[in-house]
Amino acid sequence: MFKSTLYKERRENLKKFFKHGVLLFLGNQDSPANYPSNCYKFRQDSSFLYFFGINEPCFAGLIDIDNDKEIIFGNDVDMDDIIWMGNQPTVVDRAALAGITETYPLEELSSYLHRVQQQSKVHYLPPYRTANCLMISEILHINAKEVIAKRSLELINAVVALRSTKGKEEIEELEKASYIGYKMHTAAMQFCKLGVKEQEIAGILDGIAASYGKMNSFETILSQNGETLHNHYHNQIITDGRLLLTDAGAENNMNYCSDHTRTIPTGGKFTQRQKEVYSIVLNCHDKAVELAKPNVTYLSVHLDICKQLVEGLKGLGLMKGDTEEAVAAGAHALFMPHGLGHMMGLDVHDMEDFGQIHVGYDQETRPSNLFGTSSLRMGRRLEEGFVVTDEPGCYFIPALIDKWRAEKMHTNFLCYDTIETYKDFGGIRLEDDLLITSNGARFIGEKHIPITIEEVENYMQDYK
């Protein structure tokens, strides 16, 4: 945990958004995988972690603005727990580490809320786990189907305002998570050898995430079919002449995340055709760090990167026509059907549980309905301390190419005859995490994961 003063300060900052009311934060519970005592690895709710820091199941935190109270609800362990889990700190001890002195058993949460609910509004964030949805339904007497609709927009907006800007201590944790990402991605480069099964490499990466931190920040994406954006099937054997796309990250021991993608030549050397497309994506990746800075919208950075992509693809004879018009029409989305990036912090897609529109957009910057740009998770103006991913890609998705060609989509901009010849290409994505500074942006991660063609080939050569 961080020092208790930091959690107190965060809660004080949160309270400034409210004159009245009760702010309820439910921590997560253990989640059974196949029977109640065999659970998935525990993952605490990120907002609960942010304001209360307790990284154990079955706690709730409450900020009662009207009565000027901060309370932790949770249960001390009993003898049975001690026998199976060992001695545990008391609820009082755990609360003290978060700077809170008032605690009650979890069973009293319901009656406390029942009392205050008569005079005050109880604000809560939208639950994303059924157990917490049912708990809110029960303790606040709300029909389970209405729990999400009745979440507090005021609380969402206040928490987004605070969690979006990363403090110095958070950036240090993100750097640690990025170091684990470095270990994972360089391991992929070391262990990518002809004849090896993709699953073996993916397993090594997941082991690194677990051995240096808490866990993966999301399920590892690793495949020679990188044109499938989130490909979790690792069942192929590494064969020569292909590209291996690995999108993987870790949570460090404080649950801060990393999210990097590299695409490497399976035999250690890029072919000429691979080099050409790779260079275009790398230029896009590098341009984003030049463009991103405070007061610029990430939507405009995304669109500039799409234009850069179109320019490159025109050079290869894959696109034609006016670049601005092609991007405005959405023709580039055949090759990059996703957004440039998302917020990152305690969640790999930070705060996505609140609904992306509240995190990545605002009154000024509204989401787009255009295919491709509609997948951009972060569009609003950047501010110092924001952390966003920079993840351009270029993919040749045979089913999408066939569909668009049959529908004569964007024939002014797309050179379908040439595109046909790339249907066996796969996909390339390059991803790093950007910290917005006072006058620009920098990549998080002191250790640089090889990314230029030369760096990747030289690194892989060393492990041949």
Ligand code: GLY
């Ligand atoms: N890890 C999935 C993504 O890059 O958003």
Ligand code: MN
């Ligand atoms: Mn990623």
Ligand code: MN
């Ligand atoms: Mn990402």
